Amino acid sequence: MKPAAKLAGSRRVAAVARPARVNSVRVQATAAGEFKMMRSGVKEASEESLLTPRFYTTDFEEMEPEKISGPARKIFIEFLERSCTAEFSGFLLYKELGRRLKSINPVVAEIFTLMSRDEARHAGFLNKAMSDFNLALDLGFLTKNRKYTFFKPKFIFYATYLSEKIGYWRYIRHGDFFTAILKAQPQFVNDWQSKLWSRFFCLSVYITMYLNDHQRDAFYSSLGLNTTQFNQHVIIETNNSTARIFPEVPDVEHPDFFKRMDELVALNNKVIALGSSGLPAPLVALARAPLIERMVAGVAQLFFMTPLRTGSVDLEPELKAQVVY
Numbered sequence: 001m002k003p004a005a006k007l008a009g010s011r012r013v014a015a016v017a018r019p020a021r022v023n024s025v026r027v028q029a030t031a032a033g034e035f036k037m038m039r040s041g042v043k044e045a046s047e048e049s050l051l052t053p054r055f056y057t058t059d060f061e062e063m064e065p066e067k068i069s070g071p072a073r074k075i076f077i078e079f080l081e082r083s084c085t086a087e088f089s090g091f092l093l094y095k096e097l098g099r100r101l102k103s104i105n106p107v108v109a110e111i112f113t114l115m116s117r118d119e120a121r122h123a124g125f126l127n128k129a130m131s132d133f134n135l136a137l138d139l140g141f142l143t144k145n146r147k148y149t150f151f152k153p154k155f156i157f158y159a160t161y162l163s164e165k166i167g168y169w170r171y172i173r174h175g176d177f178f179t180a181i182l183k184a185q186p187q188f189v190n191d192w193q194s195k196l197w198s199r200f201f202c203l204s205v206y207i208t209m210y211l212n213d214h215q216r217d218a219f220y221s222s223l224g225l226n227t228t229q230f231n232q233h234v235i236i237e238t239n240n241s242t243a244r245i246f247p248e249v250p251d252v253e254h255p256d257f258f259k260r261m262d263e264l265v266a267l268n269n270k271v272i273a274l275g276s277s278g279l280p281a282p283l284v285a286l287a288r289a290p291l292i293e294r295m296v297a298g299v300a301q302l303f304f305m306t307p308l309r310t311g312s313v314d315l316e317p318e319l320k321a322q323v324v325y
Helices: 001-016 018-034 068-101 108-131 140-145 155-170 175-184 194-213 217-222 227-242 255-275 281-303
Strands: 037-039
Touching: 001 037, 018 194, 068 108, 068 140, 068 155, 068 217, 140 175, 155 175, 155 194, 155 227, 194 227, 194 281, 255 281
Parallel strands: none
Antiparallel strands: none
16 A cells, blocks of 8 residues: 555654654653642642533442343343454454564554554453343454355455554444545456445445344433434445545435335344244245345345445546535
8 A cells, every 4th residue: 555655654754753852752851840739740630610521430330240131231232242353353354464564564564563552442341231131242252163254455455444443433443444445446346347346235234233233223222322322323434434435325325225225124033023923944944035036136126226326536536526524
């Protein structure tokens, strides 16, 4: 990645400029007499006012995990497990990318290494949260025994970019780095194949999230969220962000888009209900077949809806984006 490679030189310059940093520290030290000191080198805390940061406490007993019981408890633990596994998956991928790219492009390698550190911290936090329920995941065991899915680099960028972007609107973080990667590799987003892959990955991520979250409506309801409204907001905002780099994206604000998504939710619920109906497996498979056929047709309808031609302005200067930001 040529743009990133140029940054390597700036790092070397910064290393030479360190003496100036020492001088600035000395200037600050001479100004220390302006402050009231508790003792040598230790400043007194500023007086409290309306705007100074505060220390907080709360009713910790009210937040005890025992307060979460019944179905909500099970759903919340499943949410922690899925989130922890997803974050740990990102840690493994980014760590390996950082290691493999170190000799090729040290700047990009360092960024991936820093992001892997973030992902590990997130996974650790979520695993620690599970310990409040006297449960934990053996992440080391998962590393060695979980099946690894192979994606070509182009598809890794697509999938992780969308994963981080949709995570941004759900939680906030790393998607902008993948924007930089895709802009530095315009061959990934400037041909007709990229248009199809962009729409495919967008729909794959949106549909997967929409169906999964509606299966767990009780969890979002327990948080005071409307599952449908929350998911639609996340998808619309993710799509607006994605439109700045992908050459084509689904028109998620078309009146038919979420109508068809809701139809998929209804069909998916029927498929799931058949699985727990107690019918013999052959009858379940027979009953599911027309439902799955309708779901496939629904996904195809979403894919072949007229997309929005979008893309990065600096990649296609002649193109006026159809999305209003």
